[in-house]
Amino acid sequence: MILKKDTPPEPASEWRTVSLQRVPEDVARTLASHGLRPPSCQICVQSKMRLDGRFGECWLAVGSEQIAVVVRNGHPAQVAWTTPLNHVMGARSQSVTGGGVLILDVAGQPEEVLRYDSGQASLFGGIAGQIDKFVAPKREEKKKREAAKRAAEEGKPPEPEAKPEKASAPPVLNFDELLAKQRDLLCGECGRAYPKNSKVCPFCIKRGNTMLRILKFAGPYKKQIAAMGGLMIFEMVLNLVPPQIMRIVVDRALISDSRSGLMLMMVVLMGLVMLLRHATGMFQARLGVWVGSHITTRIQQQAFNHLQQLSMSFFTKHQTGALMSRINSDARQMQGFLTEGIQYTVVNILVIVGVSATLLIMNPFLGFLVLVPAPLVVIISGFVWRYLHRRWRLAYSSMSAVSAYLNDALSGARVIKAFGRENDEVERFERKSGTARDHMIDAETTWQTVIPLLNMVVQSSTLLVWYFGAFEVYGGRLTLGGLMAYVSYLGMIYGPLQLLSRLNDWFTRSLTAAARVFEILDTEPEIKDESAARPMPNIQGHIELKQVVFGYEKHTQVLKGLSLDLKPGEMIGLVGSSGAGKSTLINLIGRLYDCDEGEILVDGVNVKEIRVSDLRRQLGFVLQDTFLFSGTIAENIAYARPEATRKEVIEAAVAANAHEYIMKLPDGYDTVVGERGQRLSGGERQRISIARAILHNPRILILDEATSSVDTITEAKIQLALSNLVKGRTTIAIAHRLSTLRHADRLVVVKDGRVAEEGTHLELMAKENGEYKKLVEIQTEWSRTIAIGGH
Amino acid sequence: MVARPEDAEALASGEKPAEGKPKVKAETVNWLDAAKLLFLWPGGTAPVRMTIEGEKSFLRVYAAYAFPHSDPQRFIQFFEGKPDGGRGDVIGILEDSKQLSESARKAVEEALGRGYVVPKVKRIVEVRDRRWLVQWIVETDRGIVEFEMNDIYEQIQVQLHNRVMLIDVHGNRYEIQDMTKLDPESLAFLNRFL
Numbered sequence: 001m002i003l004k005k006d007t008p009p010e011p012a013s014e015w016r017t018v019s020l021q022r023v024p025e026d027v028a029r030t031l032a033s034h035g036l037r038p039p040s041c042q043i044c045v046q047s048k049m050r051l052d053g054r055f056g057e058c059w060l061a062v063g064s065e066q067i068a069v070v071v072r073n074g075h076p077a078q079v080a081w082t083t084p085l086n087h088v089m090g091a092r093s094q095s096v097t098g099g100g101v102l103i104l105d106v107a108g109q110p111e112e113v114l115r116y117d118s119g120q121a122s123l124f125g126g127i128a129g130q131i132d133k134f135v136a137p138k139r140e141e142k143k144k145r146e147a148a149k150r151a152a153e154e155g156k157p158p159e160p161e162a163k164p165e166k167a168s169a170p171p172v173l174n175f176d177e178l179l180a181k182q183r184d185l186l187c188g189e190c191g192r193a194y195p196k197n198s199k200v201c202p203f204c205i206k207r208g209n210t211m212l213r214i215l216k217f218a219g220p221y222k223k224q225i226a227a228m229g230g231l232m233i234f235e236m237v238l239n240l241v242p243p244q245i246m247r248i249v250v251d252r253a254l255i256s257d258s259r260s261g262l263m264l265m266m267v268v269l270m271g272l273v274m275l276l277r278h279a280t281g282m283f284q285a286r287l288g289v290w291v292g293s294h295i296t297t298r299i300q301q302q303a304f305n306h307l308q309q310l311s312m313s314f315f316t317k318h319q320t321g322a323l324m325s326r327i328n329s330d331a332r333q334m335q336g337f338l339t340e341g342i343q344y345t346v347v348n349i350l351v352i353v354g355v356s357a358t359l360l361i362m363n364p365f366l367g368f369l370v371l372v373p374a375p376l377v378v379i380i381s382g383f384v385w386r387y388l389h390r391r392w393r394l395a396y397s398s399m400s401a402v403s404a405y406l407n408d409a410l411s412g413a414r415v416i417k418a419f420g421r422e423n424d425e426v427e428r429f430e431r432k433s434g435t436a437r438d439h440m441i442d443a444e445t446t447w448q449t450v451i452p453l454l455n456m457v458v459q460s461s462t463l464l465v466w467y468f469g470a471f472e473v474y475g476g477r478l479t480l481g482g483l484m485a486y487v488s489y490l491g492m493i494y495g496p497l498q499l500l501s502r503l504n505d506w507f508t509r510s511l512t513a514a515a516r517v518f519e520i521l522d523t524e525p526e527i528k529d530e531s532a533a534r535p536m537p538n539i540q541g542h543i544e545l546k547q548v549v550f551g552y553e554k555h556t557q558v559l560k561g562l563s564l565d566l567k568p569g570e571m572i573g574l575v576g577s578s579g580a581g582k583s584t585l586i587n588l589i590g591r592l593y594d595c596d597e598g599e600i601l602v603d604g605v606n607v608k609e610i611r612v613s614d615l616r617r618q619l620g621f622v623l624q625d626t627f628l629f630s631g632t633i634a635e636n637i638a639y640a641r642p643e644a645t646r647k648e649v650i651e652a653a654v655a656a657n658a659h660e661y662i663m664k665l666p667d668g669y670d671t672v673v674g675e676r677g678q679r680l681s682g683g684e685r686q687r688i689s690i691a692r693a694i695l696h697n698p699r700i701l702i703l704d705e706a707t708s709s710v711d712t713i714t715e716a717k718i719q720l721a722l723s724n725l726v727k728g729r730t731t732i733a734i735a736h737r738l739s740t741l742r743h744a745d746r747l748v749v750v751k752d753g754r755v756a757e758e759g760t761h762l763e764l765m766a767k768e769n770g771e772y773k774k775l776v777e778i779q780t781e782w783s784r785t786i787a788i789g790g791h
Numbered sequence: 792m793v794a795r796p797e798d799a800e801a802l803a804s805g806e807k808p809a810e811g812k813p814k815v816k817a818e819t820v821n822w823l824d825a826a827k828l829l830f831l832w833p834g835g836t837a838p839v840r841m842t843i844e845g846e847k848s849f850l851r852v853y854a855a856y857a858f859p860h861s862d863p864q865r866f867i868q869f870f871e872g873k874p875d876g877g878r879g880d881v882i883g884i885l886e887d888s889k890q891l892s893e894s895a896r897k898a899v900e901e902a903l904g905r906g907y908v909v910p911k912v913k914r915i916v917e918v919r920d921r922r923w924l925v926q927w928i929v930e931t932d933r934g935i936v937e938f939e940m941n942d943i944y945e946q947i948q949v950q951l952h953n954r955v956m957l958i959d960v961h962g963n964r965y966e967i968q969d970m971t972k973l974d975p976e977s978l979a980f981l982n983r984f985l
């Protein structure tokens with residue numbers, strides 16, 4: 001048992017734990033009394049749940065000699081459970097509804113040690129994995145000893161060592177990597193766990209940074225945006241002019257008919273200002289549309305481009321609908337913020353400052369009277385806004401629930417019809433849209449009630465101006481025109497003041513949208529070329545898997561140390577029960593995912609070092625779930641090689657036995673297959689995807705249930721065609737119908753994430769109680785056609 | 792592959808498969824009779840022992856709930872425990888735990904249901920509305936807990952009989968069994984979102 005030798009030079013008090021967690025004083029003391037203290041204590045983390053399922057504080061500490069669980073519930077910390085590490089024979093995490101249990105095998109007895117909630121499942125699953133890996137050699141040894149003992153008791157000669165395991169280094173107990181990975185799941189700022197499937201911490205959306213990044217999107221359009229800003233300011237200044245004209249009209253022009261010349265001048269001036277204002281407004285709006293559309297598209301293009309680079313795991317974890325809304329509405333929200341938000345903000349602040357200054361200069365007393373309550377207006381409208389906002393939020397989310405439902409129901413039309421559930425679906429839709437309607441009405445009516453009230457309160461300061469202004473006029477400190485101008489200036493300031501209170505909210509919303517878009521842009525593709533990725537334009541097709549371990553979720557392994565060696569040009573058949581990990585295996589070879597442990601070599605080079613584009617170009621997939629793009633049959637066949645000639649397309653279709661039925665279609669190869677190829681039968685779709693792989697002409701061909709949906713005769717025909725295609729190519733064929741694999745050089749049975757058996761049909765059939773033999777016998781029994789392997 | 796019916800019959804009658812040949816067995820359900828079940832549980836974290844009277848005894852059993860969220864009282868499946876703590880063979884399904892004796896039900900619910908049962912909210916202590924996040928502090932039958940939501944429409948689900956499910960950002964669930972029975976203060980908190 002070797003423990004991590006060179007622990008990093010940490011101060012003795014530094015516990016290894018996840019961020020936001022501090023090992024409390026009393027827990028540390030209690031652990032220390034059991035010999036658990038850093039640095040020999042490798043990890044000490046807290047669960048929010050006690051073993052009896054109640055909420056509480058539970059600390060798990062794993063040290064080089066001892067494991068302990070400490071509970072702390074208001075009382076001083078107490079050790080709830082502890083055992084020396086060398087009594088532990090295994091560790092596993094059992095996921096249960098709403099969380100999981102850590103189970104340790106202590107000298108042959110499973111003991112439930114700790115419970116945790118869903119948010120912590122990956123942490124404790126990882127810990128269990130590390131402990132288990134560490135104790136595995138010990139367990140194996142014990143098993144061997146017991147087997148030997150049993151053999152000795154039964155008087156059998158001790159079994160010869162089957163295969164002396166390669167002397168691999170003994171595992172090391174070390175959680176650093178796990179903790180580092182955990183750190184990625186926590187917000188870097190506040191240390192809280194991110195929401196499920198997201199990397200945006202709602203607690204601390206980084207306003208400053210996000211803001212700067214949003215601005216960058218506007219970069220190429222700086223000039224236009226500056227022009228827009230200039231126009232806005234110009235318009236604002238123009239808006240200040242009419243009240244002044246009005247003042248002159250009332251005070252000077254209207255007092256006698258001898259001033260009609262001045263009056264005419266004023267009217268002309270007014271007309272000019274009006275013209276200018278509308279012209280400015282028009283230019284500004286036109287520019288706005290132009291800049292806005294450019295920015296939206298730019299964001300969308302960047303996001304889509306980045307999405308295409310991302311690995312499969314990203315797509316399985318995120319809902320398509322959610323991603324679509326990020327690309328669509330979030331981008332639009334960001335654009336709104338950039339083109340209007342920022343400028344409105346600037347202009348509104350300018351209006352407030354400009355108008356306030358004018359008011360104060362025109363009459364300091366009145367100015368003081370109306371401006372002192374201004375902050376109050378901001379605060380009150382802030383309250384009102386928050387009150388309304390909650391209703392809007394409900395209304396919007398119920399509306400998006402309606403559209404999500406619509407999406408579901410429309411794509412599931414076939415199932416709805418098949419089960420005659422139309423009326424129930426209508427009812428469901430009515431319920432949902434009814435809720436949305438009620439929320440909407442609630443929000444709107446509240447809005448329509450509250451806003452006029454608010455306006456009334458705010459505008460009541462006009463009354464003050466009228467009343468006190470009159471005294472100013474009586475006293476000769478203000479002219480009549482001055483008072484009228486005053487009142488119209490006052491009217492200009494209400495809007496911006498109310499808006500000021502909403503700015504914060506508006507910013508937040510835009511920044512959240514932006515953060516979601518940036519989340520996509522910031523997601524590192526898990527699978528990408530190393531800087532020194534090797535170009536491999538000519539792959540021979542030698543594939544080797546060495547002790548491959550992989551799980552879609554890190555706490556449940558699907559492949560558990562699978563090894564396999566394929567010679568160039570060899571065809572192997574993969575069989576095994578549903579869920580055994582066959583498709584997973586080929587996903588790894590195609591590097592749709594990367595394995596967690598072990599390695600996959602193609603021509604002796606680790607796939608992680610091969611340039612991804614080279615690898616994929618020479619791999620041909622016929623996937624289990626055939627996907628066709630909406631487009632024509634020809635486009636779908638030529639998907640991977642759009643430059644292929646029509647002749648090549650036809651030849652590929654012929655090889656896939658698809659040509660005959662394609663030609664029966666009135667539009668032939670130009671037939672549009674409909675969304676996801678829905679207009680074709682399952683077998684027809686499969687044959688198109690085979691043609692697609694044939695045309696791709698890969699060195700390595702992967703057929704995952706490629707002919708599962710076609711009839712036996714068609715399959716036989718495709719098999720014949722494929723047998724030509726397969727020649728000289730490394731081929732992995734997966735099939736449940738074993739007769740499909742009759743051309744395979746070798747058959748590999750996958751069971752429980754490992755290779756259970758491999759060999760030719762005859763070899764495997766010769767095995768007493770073999771897995772393959774069982775499969776064959778069952779199938780033979782059920783179909784009574786003995787045709788496998790041609791024997 | 793579609794088997795002809797006569798094949799299935801032949802198999803079912805056990806006529807065709809010769810000795811030693813593998814048999815295909817369809818999944819079956821063993822519905823357990825509550826009256827015949829005995830549970831032994833000393834308490835704490837000790838394993839639960841289960842006996843089907845007149846049939847068999849299991850030293851360590853585990854349970855799984857078929858409808859852990861929508862109907863946790865019923866359809867409880869029992870597994871034999873494997874030595875490594877894993878779930879072994881299925882013993883059978885109990886339709887309703889209410890049919891069990893008091894002590895047996897306690898063993899099933901307390902010991903086997905520990906991690907499974909969704910905490911039941913007794914009182915909402917506080918709700919803080921923070922822009923795009925709602926923070927909750929609630930008192931449940933399993934103690935006081937604090938959690939967050941980021942999408943209230945999805946994460947507050949009103950079900951039949953005034954039952955409300957609260958779901959936090961990590962997917963943990965908290966159940967309000969009957970919202971009309973909450974105290975007025977808690978109800979006011981909840982009503983903000985309904």
Ligand SMILES: Nc1ncnc2c1ncn2[C@@H]1O[C@H](COP(=O)(O)OP(=O)(O)OP(=O)(O)O)[C@@H](O)[C@H]1O
Nearest residue numbers: 316552553558577578579580581582583584585624
């Ligand atoms: N994207 C995924 N995320 C999480 N788990 C997955 C994912 N895809 C598959 N699994 C799980 O991995 C296991 C192996 O799946 P895989 O698709 O490799 O099985 P298979 O051998 O191809 O089965 P079949 O014969 O039914 O196609 C299954 O338990 C499955 O539930």
Ligand SMILES: [Mg+2]
Nearest residue numbers: 582583624704
């Ligand atoms: Mg598969």
